[in-house]
Amino acid sequence: MxxxxxxxxxxxxxxxxxxxxxxxxxxxxxxxxxxxxxxxxxxxxxxxxxxxxxxxxxxxxxxxxxxxxxxxxxxxxxxxxxxxxxxxxxxxxxxxxxxxxxxxxxxxxxxxxxxxxxxxxxxxxxxxxxxxxxxxxxxxxxxxxxxxxxxxxxxxxxxxxxxxxxxxxxxxxxxxxxxxxxxxxxxxxxxxxxxxxxxxxxxxxxxxxxxxxxxxxxxxxxxxxxxxxxxxxxxxxxxxxxxxxxxxxxxxxxxxxxxxNLFADTLLYAHDTDTLHINDYLDLERFSEHICVSTSQLMDLNPALKVKYVPEHFRNFPLKVPAHCSEFIAHNRGWLLDSCRRGSGTPEPMIALLPDNLKPEASAKNTRKFENKKSLYVVRRGDVLGKIADDNGVSLSNLKKWNKLKSNKIMPGQKLVVMKTVPVSPKKQAVATQPTQLAKAPAAKDKPAATIAASPEKTVAQTSATTPAT
Missing domain, CATH: 1.10.530.10 (Lysozyme)
Incomplete structure (x- = not known):
């Protein structure tokens, strides 16, 4: 009332x-x-x-x-x-x-x-x-x-x-x-x-x-x-x-x-997801490439993230991933997380692993040189393009560029070109740095022959792995 x-x-x-x-x-x-x-x-x-x-x-x-x-x-x-x-x-x-x-x-x-x-x-x-x-x-x-x-x-x-x-x-x-x-x-x-x-x-x-x-x-x-x-x-x-x-x-x-008379045009359902707890920096663009999902899909599953990475100071961050990727992530967690850390996957990972006296940026006394070497990798059953790139110390984008790949899809038996930065062999380097005798001037000019030491050959190794040798 x-x-x-x-x-x-x-x-x-x-x-x-x-x-x-x-x-x-x-x-x-x-x-x-x-x-x-x-x-x-x-x-x-x-x-x-x-x-x-x-x-x-x-x-x-x-x-x-x-x-x-x-x-x-x-x-x-x-x-x-x-x-x-x-x-x-x-x-x-x-x-x-x-x-x-x-x-x-x-x-x-x-x-x-x-x-x-x-x-x-x-x-x-x-x-x-x-x-x-x-x-x-x-x-x-x-x-x-x-x-x-x-x-x-x-x-x-x-x-x-x-x-x-x-x-x-x-x-x-x-x-x-x-x-x-x-x-x-x-x-x-x-x-x-x-x-x-x-x-x-x-x-x-x-x-x-x-x-x-x-x-x-x-x-x-x-x-x-x-x-x-x-x-x-x-x-x-x-x-x-x-x-x-x-x-x-x-x-x-x-x-x-x-x-x-109201009906849904389509029915949407929540994606099946699993949670991966992250305790270090993780590049989500690189990570999404490895697990073969789009970066936008990964961001949609984690709408709270404003940036396309998990910052290094985050602890136990619950990153949601598609459930169908769970088994692959579980078996490859180590290299997946390592390859997506800050500074990983740089163009010259092999050079970074060399001793200081072998690096191309070493002092003038350093006479070691480097070059890009082309090799072939035959794809085996179960291989993933991202893991092949990491195992060979190259970036995924370069590996795709060298092989003119538009996606991460590969087939067993397929041959992949891999460009690696390696030191020039001592024998080859010795030949390259050996002084060169110039020919004598014509007798008519009556001038003494001159001996000039050739300048050392320019190193190829300092070319970034992002630029394959031609």
Missing amino acids: IKALLLVPVLAFLASQELYASVSAFAGDSVATTVATEDTAKYKPDTSKVAQQVLPFEEAAEVFPIETDELIMDRMSCLQGTIPLTFNPYVRQFVDYFTIKNRKYTRRMLERENVYFPLFEKYLAKYNMPQELKYLAVVESGLNPKAVSRTKAMGLWQFMAPTGRDFKLTQNQYIDERLDPEKSTDAACRYLKMLHNMFGDWQVALAAYNCGQGNVKKAIKKAGGVTDFWAIFPHLPLETRGYVPSFIAVNYAMNHATDH
Whole structure:
């Protein structure tokens, strides 16, 4: 009875309001990718005129039902869980938005739900929280882990930088854990639990998640101390007034999509991954070459990384890799990590291993010389191009260049050209540095013959391995 009385002035207030102009303003995915471009500010949902709405051509060609308030209310009553799914004209407006006006957005969420909902459900169960909170990420980010809002909130749960730091999400020049699905979900659960403990009402907690505890406390004070979302509704920021109704509408739309003829165009699922713990510098571009996946795919599996390497000071960094690479990585972990450290795979690795007195940059007294030597390697079953390059002390890019390879694919029996930097043999070097006698001048000129020592032959070894000998 009390809530019914409270709703009277609220609904009167709603009657004079337009639907919050930008559902996409709190759906970070739409903001980040500018998918939602329609002018929702002009969309004033009136349930009696929904069928007359002018829809985009793509949507107008679809057949979908216009459900009555009574039917939607009945369906919502069957979905009721811990968080009240209040139905009123304002919520109905958002139901229409997700089931009629922006069906494309809802279909996209249906495509992605299998990727992220299992993760959300795991953490919600861990903290003993209502499972329906998983739909909040649909409102926040459109289930896009890389979503960035116009206010620089980031990730699936749209953490602002200060709030992220409050909940131990690391943010620096190398990494932003607001973009990490696991860690940001854990932080979001802790934050929402804290807000619920603070206000004792889930709808009010959701409002605080959107606009902050301070704004909610002010709204409660203006409403006479009543801790009820619909009572404080007129005193909340405009965006927050649409936030909770949108959460309720998304909950309904995702559960009753088929009743509105809404189906995913495709179904996405999370990649099967394994975790490799890294304790030293790792060049991800080189590492991805070795395990035959694209660098972009590896970065997608690790969205928190802002750079294409794991810094040397990171300890026990959990690098996610495709599960199908696990066996190869397990059998080749040593050389894989070694070859991807800072400074590895340099053009002249063989020279670096030589004693100082044999290096071409040694003092003038050093008479040893070097040259590039061409050799052939016959591919054996089980060989990997990256390992062949490392075993021969050359870079993968050079090996591919020397053999005109466009990919890392090789076949048993295939012959590969390998250019190695080796010292010139003492005998060959002695011949090269031996003085040369010049011929006598013509007798007619009557000048004595001159003997001039030839300058030492230029070394070939100082040519980088990145420049094969021709």
